[in-house]
Amino acid sequence: MKTLKIAIQKSGRLNEKSVELLKNCGLNFENYKSSLISPVSNFPLEILFLRDDDIPEYVQDGIADLGIVGENMIEETEVDVDYLQRLGFGKCTLKIAIPNNSPVETLADLGGKAIATSYPAILEKFLVKNNIKADVRMISGSVEISPGLGLSDAIFDIVSTGGTLKSNGLKPFADVMSSEAILIGNKNIENKDLIEELIARIQSVLRAKETKYVVLNVSKANLQQVIDLLPGVKSPSVVPLAEPDWVAVHTVIPERDFWDKISKLKQAGAQGIVVMPIEKIIV
Numbered sequence: 001m002k003t004l005k006i007a008i009q010k011s012g013r014l015n016e017k018s019v020e021l022l023k024n025c026g027l028n029f030e031n032y033k034s035s036l037i038s039p040v041s042n043f044p045l046e047i048l049f050l051r052d053d054d055i056p057e058y059v060q061d062g063i064a065d066l067g068i069v070g071e072n073m074i075e076e077t078e079v080d081v082d083y084l085q086r087l088g089f090g091k092c093t094l095k096i097a098i099p100n101n102s103p104v105e106t107l108a109d110l111g112g113k114a115i116a117t118s119y120p121a122i123l124e125k126f127l128v129k130n131n132i133k134a135d136v137r138m139i140s141g142s143v144e145i146s147p148g149l150g151l152s153d154a155i156f157d158i159v160s161t162g163g164t165l166k167s168n169g170l171k172p173f174a175d176v177m178s179s180e181a182i183l184i185g186n187k188n189i190e191n192k193d194l195i196e197e198l199i200a201r202i203q204s205v206l207r208a209k210e211t212k213y214v215v216l217n218v219s220k221a222n223l224q225q226v227i228d229l230l231p232g233v234k235s236p237s238v239v240p241l242a243e244p245d246w247v248a249v250h251t252v253i254p255e256r257d258f259w260d261k262i263s264k265l266k267q268a269g270a271q272g273i274v275v276m277p278i279e280k281i282i283v
Ligand SMILES: Nc1ncnc2c1ncn2[C@@H]1O[C@H](COP(=O)(O)OP(=O)(O)OP(=O)(O)O)[C@@H](O)[C@H]1O
Pocket: 009, 010, 011, 012, 013, 014, 050, 051, 052, 053, 069, 070, 071, 072, 073, 090, 091, 092, 158, 159, 160, 161, 179, 180, 181
């Protein structure tokens, strides 16, 4: 059977979460950063550790079958690959930012201005769409310092907490795209069965992350009220307790409405609520 290759970032923002995701999929491998290639001992897969800039083209050209990379890198390199699965980490927004004291007020004011960025292709597309003629200056890193050095009037870069902008005297001006890490695949992958198996494992890990396993005790008198609060669940398990008028309810709750649900369950008479993380959900 042909061994698949997946390219992930060697070091940087996406490395740790990419490694963690693959390990949670039950894949055994050493995090050999120095050898740059690591065989998986229990799945026909090899992991390539690369600069994120190179991952989209390696996948497009079939040097790697799969890759984990930010959507921004796919957009920037304009490659032709399959988008297989959004991964829910590496979330950020690409923004144009300007100095706090900038005279720029509208998009049209960017006309004739110099904008520094590591993402010239995405920026050019945005400028063309908005009919703005600006001077795009490519800088490979530390873009935020360029206005302070007199190298540009604005920047276009990744923003997450906004801390880097703030500490460089900049403020957000326009959102251009949002991004998260994504699993991409070569368009002509032969080994479809193996890829599907890997995607199924990834999805079971992602689903588990979005939900919590909850066990609670409730008196039989309040049971229906508690069950009514759990509409997303097909059928919660109700287990008898030694105390004759009480039962335990086992269920899963989506992370997003977790705190809201817990306080409503308490009001409905739930007691001794125990919450546990879920490792995998296989459907
Ligand atoms: N502050 C952030 N918050 C969330 N996600 C981010 C942040 N910064 C970058 N990312 C995402 O992580 C990806 C990798 O970012 P990183 O800063 O590690 O890139 P890099 O320095 O170009 O790394 P490499 O050495 O691999 O070229 C980005 O393309 C983006 O998708």
